[in-house]
Amino acid sequence: MSNIDRFRSNPTGRVHQAYESSVLLPVAPEYTTGEVLLASAYRTLLTGERDAVVDLADIDRIPAAVAQAASEADPRVDRSAFREMWEPLVFEPGGLKSPTPSMGGARYKQLMPLVPQLSRVSGVLGTRRSRWQPGNLLVSTIYAGRGLREGPNLLRRLADSLRVDATDDWFAQFLEVHLAQADITSPSRPVVGASGEHEERRKSAAWRPEPRGGYLPSERFCADLETVIDLKPKLTRRQWTVLVESLLRLGVGLHQLWLCRLNSRVWLLCKEIVDDRNVLVRDEVLARCWRSQAEDDPLLYLSDNVGPWLDRKLDDFSL
Numbered sequence: 001m002s003n004i005d006r007f008r009s010n011p012t013g014r015v016h017q018a019y020e021s022s023v024l025l026p027v028a029p030e031y032t033t034g035e036v037l038l039a040s041a042y043r044t045l046l047t048g049e050r051d052a053v054v055d056l057a058d059i060d061r062i063p064a065a066v067a068q069a070a071s072e073a074d075p076r077v078d079r080s081a082f083r084e085m086w087e088p089l090v091f092e093p094g095g096l097k098s099p100t101p102s103m104g105g106a107r108y109k110q111l112m113p114l115v116p117q118l119s120r121v122s123g124v125l126g127t128r129r130s131r132w133q134p135g136n137l138l139v140s141t142i143y144a145g146r147g148l149r150e151g152p153n154l155l156r157r158l159a160d161s162l163r164v165d166a167t168d169d170w171f172a173q174f175l176e177v178h179l180a181q182a183d184i185t186s187p188s189r190p191v192v193g194a195s196g197e198h199e200e201r202r203k204s205a206a207w208r209p210e211p212r213g214g215y216l217p218s219e220r221f222c223a224d225l226e227t228v229i230d231l232k233p234k235l236t237r238r239q240w241t242v243l244v245e246s247l248l249r250l251g252v253g254l255h256q257l258w259l260c261r262l263n264s265r266v267w268l269l270c271k272e273i274v275d276d277r278n279v280l281v282r283d284e285v286l287a288r289c290w291r292s293q294a295e296d297d298p299l300l301y302l303s304d305n306v307g308p309w310l311d312r313k314l315d316d317f318s319l
Contacts, residue, residue, distance in 0.1 A: 039118070
């Protein structure tokens with residue numbers, strides 16, 4: 001039986017290795033928010049932790065744990081007063097508390113991912129077993145936009161910018177230092193490192209061999225990301241993280257939508273090959289699937305309201 005005949009008899013029975021390791025099959029995305037995207041970026045690029053190990057109940061431990069660590073480091077610190085100072089910071093609006101969407105009728109505590117240490121106890125959605133790792137999708141988006149040679153450089157720049165350093169405002173430095181000193185996670189927290197799933201997936205990601213015309217979404221995202229990184233010293237930490245969250249939501253989301261369109265085009269080519277048994281050469285495949293965004297139909301037009309257009313596109317790709 002030929003490969004085409006085998007495909008005809010069972011088209012979804014096996015995922016070809018070439019497809020599985022390409023940009024066409026990224027980390028499967030699920031519902032998320034800008035804050036979760038940023039917190040997962042901290043975990044994936046800095047702390048090396050899975051999203052699944054985070055326990056939102058550990059948020060309640062922060063004031064007492066930080067106060068204990070501070071008093072042990074400096075006996076002059078009044079542990080009770082220090083704890084009372086942190087409680088409104090963590091639990092009340094106007095501090096680190098974030099408005100959270102309800103999941104399955106339940107509303108979990110959530111903190112703004114202002115500094116990396118907060119990602120140890122917050123910035124996740126859903127129960128542990130059902131969580132995905134949005135940081136891996138971010139990594140694959142950067143590799144799709146910059147390729148194997150330049151992708152690692154941009155990832156390093158992003159990781160360095162996400163750290164709290166001397167260019168950050170005093171409040172961010174205060175938070176990161178005290179949270180890092182304290183044992184804010186439960187003793188029963190599982191010791192699990194990063195999934196490592198993105199390591200091979202990102203290295204085999206595909207991108208346009210000869211970019212021309214307009215940007216693809218991943219290429220535009222990478223260019224915008226460099227601009228946002230350069231803005232960090234000019235803004236407060238909160239102002240900067242809002243920009244990062246917005247860019248992650250827009251850039252990663254549009255890259256995923258573009259992948260849907262690319263998969264649709266690849267599928268049409270596969271059908272033509274199976275139906276007509278024609279063999280397309282490499283240049284023909286590139287011409288059909290990787291057309292110029294300027295000359296071909298752009299993924300997104302700027303208009304007064306792109307919401308209905310996006311809804312129609314999503315409906316098309318779900319068929």
